[in-house]
Amino acid sequence: MYIAIVGSGPSGLYTAELLLKQYEDCHVHIFEELPVPFGLLRYGVAPDHLKIKSLDAYFDSILSHPNCEFIGNCSIGDDISMNQLKSHYDAVVIATGAQDSKRPAIPGSNLKGVFTASEIAAWYNGLPGATCPFDRTEYDSFLVVGCGNVSLDIIRVLGASYDQLKSVDIPSHVLDTLSNLVIKQFTVVGRRGPFQVTFTPKELRDLLESSYEFRYLDSDYVSYLSRFTLLGLTFSKRQELLAEIYNTFSNSTQRSNLKQQVNFTFFKSITQYFGESYLEGAEFQETQLKGGEDIEHIHYLDTKTSINCDACCLSIGYQPIQLAGLHYLPSGALNNANGQVLDHDNQVEDGVFVVGWSKRGAVGVIGSNRSCAKETVQSLTDYIKTRKCGTDNPLETLVNNNTVVFYNDWKELDRYEREMGVKLGKVREKLCSKKDMLNFLKKE
Numbered sequence: 001m002y003i004a005i006v007g008s009g010p011s012g013l014y015t016a017e018l019l020l021k022q023y024e025d026c027h028v029h030i031f032e033e034l035p036v037p038f039g040l041l042r043y044g045v046a047p048d049h050l051k052i053k054s055l056d057a058y059f060d061s062i063l064s065h066p067n068c069e070f071i072g073n074c075s076i077g078d079d080i081s082m083n084q085l086k087s088h089y090d091a092v093v094i095a096t097g098a099q100d101s102k103r104p105a106i107p108g109s110n111l112k113g114v115f116t117a118s119e120i121a122a123w124y125n126g127l128p129g130a131t132c133p134f135d136r137t138e139y140d141s142f143l144v145v146g147c148g149n150v151s152l153d154i155i156r157v158l159g160a161s162y163d164q165l166k167s168v169d170i171p172s173h174v175l176d177t178l179s180n181l182v183i184k185q186f187t188v189v190g191r192r193g194p195f196q197v198t199f200t201p202k203e204l205r206d207l208l209e210s211s212y213e214f215r216y217l218d219s220d221y222v223s224y225l226s227r228f229t230l231l232g233l234t235f236s237k238r239q240e241l242l243a244e245i246y247n248t249f250s251n252s253t254q255r256s257n258l259k260q261q262v263n264f265t266f267f268k269s270i271t272q273y274f275g276e277s278y279l280e281g282a283e284f285q286e287t288q289l290k291g292g293e294d295i296e297h298i299h300y301l302d303t304k305t306s307i308n309c310d311a312c313c314l315s316i317g318y319q320p321i322q323l324a325g326l327h328y329l330p331s332g333a334l335n336n337a338n339g340q341v342l343d344h345d346n347q348v349e350d351g352v353f354v355v356g357w358s359k360r361g362a363v364g365v366i367g368s369n370r371s372c373a374k375e376t377v378q379s380l381t382d383y384i385k386t387r388k389c390g391t392d393n394p395l396e397t398l399v400n401n402n403t404v405v406f407y408n409d410w411k412e413l414d415r416y417e418r419e420m421g422v423k424l425g426k427v428r429e430k431l432c433s434k435k436d437m438l439n440f441l442k443k444e
């Protein structure tokens with residue numbers, strides 16, 4: 001039996017692992033448009049999160065399985081069509097993830113100084129094609145809209161010193177730019193309250209312990225804390241941890257010797273950016289949360305407020321990449337039932353499955369993909385039972401050996417990056433353009 005997986009990030013690799021364990025006669029071919037594997041792990045996880053990055057050894061062991069093949073530098077849609085995959089494989093699993101930030105139409109988005117989380121993260125992680133988004137070396141007031149872990153990653157990395165970054169998985173040219181970048185003050189803006197944030201207490205503590213002076217821009221926190229008490233509501237464990245961190249770090253006098261600041265302000269939903277050609281500020285509609293049982297739900301008020309700033313990064317979540325010919329839901333995820341892809345009329349797309357952020361939307365950590373893959377593989381197993389599976393290797397007719405990057409090629413590149421890294425005192429020095437990768441491998 002031959003199964004194609006489109007995308008070599010964590011969700012695709014967990015799916016491959018389960019299939020290879022379950023079926024002795026299963027061959028898994030993992031297609032990837034980049035010449036290198038690991039998707040989110042290589043290009044999304046923050047470069048200083050080295051413990052998570054070290055999962056690459058585990059994922060590599062899946063790729064090295066004798067019945068698994070990595071087919072890099074091969075785009076489904078451009079080099080091979082989805083219909084070709086469907087007709088040559090017993091099943092196709094879409095694992096293309098979510099790479100681009102959600103970008104609602106906000107007036108002023110084209111001003112200089114307006115960024116998205118995905119463009120900043122892609123650049124500091126060395127994604128081929130990503131360029132430095134900054135055209136200044138100094139920002140006085142840098143807003144980050146959205147209260148998720150990605151917002152905290154961006155502040156931690158952009159605000160870190162050369163010494164903090166020199167041995168992490170960050171390309172040298174990015175490190176050079178970051179060491180000259182001065183950001184005096186970050187402000188995280190939440191559209192709900194301090195206890196409805198999606199970042200985790202651990203990530204918040206790590207950020208604040210790293211160097212920052214932390215304070216509130218307004219009295220939201222105190223008033224909201226007392227509101228919870230007045231309504232007789234109790235905090236969840238997570239909210240208790242957040243309260244503890246807010247209380248510890250909002251005492252800025254203890255940390256007033258620190259030069260950088262990170263502020264938090266809540267109950268503000270962005271409506272527009274303003275400025276001439278360069279960003280000068282952002283306008284927000286004020287919000288509050290409904291009382292009683294609906295306390296976590298947002299209610300938009302008629303009042304507006306502005307914050308002056310010279311940079312603003314929209315970090316309100318990621319959206320899945322959409323492949324042509326498949327039915328995506330308004331959430332950005334592929335229409336599916338337990339991982340079995342459905343069309344416009346909720347009818348089964350024969351032999352097509354989905355896993356990871358393309359299936360669930362961009363939520364959850366790397367480990368969440370394991371249970372997600374389990375569900376998809378169960379649906380695939382039920383489907384396969386009803387079929388007579390193929391015995392001809394589709395790679396012989398589908399791919400051009402001169403252009404695609406196989407697992408052994410990737411290992412050569414991996415060794416080279418690691419050797420370069422050792423010389424510079426870090427885990428690896430990534431090649432950051434497709435052209436450099438293919439030249440190194442002598443591929444077209």
Ligand code: NAP
Nearest residue numbers: 146147148149150151191192198315316317318362363364
């Ligand atoms: P996220 O956790 O979904 O956070 C998105 C934030 O944007 C929320 O605060 C959300 O507020 C806000 N938001 C959404 N739409 C908005 C709008 N139109 N206007 C203003 N604010 C808006 O997304 P993420 O930070 O991109 O992270 C994606 C996933 O990766 C998460 O599951 C995250 O935990 C995971 N991740 C984990 C780590 C780690 O473990 N270290 C690091 C990075 C990412 P509402 O809640 O009000 O919608």
